[in-house]
Amino acid sequence: MATKRMKDNYCEECMIVPVADIYETDDAYSLKLEMPGVKKENLEITMNDNELEISGKIQKDETNGKNLKYSEYELFDYYRSFRVGNDIDRNSIKAELDNGILTLTLHKSEEVKPRKIQITAS
Amino acid sequence: MLTYNIFDDVLELRNLVDNFFRDVPSRGASRDYPYIDLYETDAGLQISAILAGVKPEDVSVELVNNSIIIEGEKKSDYTEHPYIRKEREFGRFKKSVKLPYRVDAGNVQAAMKDGILTVKLTKSEDAKPKRIEIH
Numbered sequence: 001m002a003t004k005r006m007k008d009n010y011c012e013e014c015m016i017v018p019v020a021d022i023y024e025t026d027d028a029y030s031l032k033l034e035m036p037g038v039k040k041e042n043l044e045i046t047m048n049d050n051e052l053e054i055s056g057k058i059q060k061d062e063t064n065g066k067n068l069k070y071s072e073y074e075l076f077d078y079y080r081s082f083r084v085g086n087d088i089d090r091n092s093i094k095a096e097l098d099n100g101i102l103t104l105t106l107h108k109s110e111e112v113k114p115r116k117i118q119i120t121a122s
Numbered sequence: 123m124l125t126y127n128i129f130d131d132v133l134e135l136r137n138l139v140d141n142f143f144r145d146v147p148s149r150g151a152s153r154d155y156p157y158i159d160l161y162e163t164d165a166g167l168q169i170s171a172i173l174a175g176v177k178p179e180d181v182s183v184e185l186v187n188n189s190i191i192i193e194g195e196k197k198s199d200y201t202e203h204p205y206i207r208k209e210r211e212f213g214r215f216k217k218s219v220k221l222p223y224r225v226d227a228g229n230v231q232a233a234m235k236d237g238i239l240t241v242k243l244t245k246s247e248d249a250k251p252k253r254i255e256i257h
Contacts, residue, residue, distance in 0.1 A: 022205065037236055099236070
């Protein structure tokens, strides 16, 4: 069993894997991840070799001057990665953080979008 | 080089047992959604609750009989499109938190930020220690 490495009673190696919903539309994939407590500036989203990585840092200094009396949760840094296919347009990934929910929109590249084929009369 | 010390293993075991009992009472399966932390501050109490994706207008915070009741609904944001993953949960929630002492009912502040609800309560004058003059 791995033991937690604790520093000032805080587990340094602990992290939370945020839960996610993913759905597909005609021209994009949408991801919704729950990351409560993360600020926009502490969020990092990188796309590297078909690997979409999402990491969010939690600021711990906010608990200073307060005395924890009863606890049901503890916030840790968030991390999750997804493998994405080649059908994603890497240059147009949109991210939005609202009320602890991160919404990512991965647009499909032009080649794979459904297309209507015109029939030409001969 | 690290020398093997048999007491390290003993201390490790002690920590394991300590952490187990520290975590058990509040982190068990019996906790209801939303999860809360209760802090004591200089002015009084502070409760924070994890409410990611819940709109502030869908939450109500009530002070009833020395308890804080957090109630509301996390409305589903499902769309008509086909889902590849569905891990998030939605629905109504209600949680009552018993407060350790009386608080000032007229001075309760609640705010929602980054998916975390923070309720600030100040200690009631009745709950503060009073010096009684002896005549």
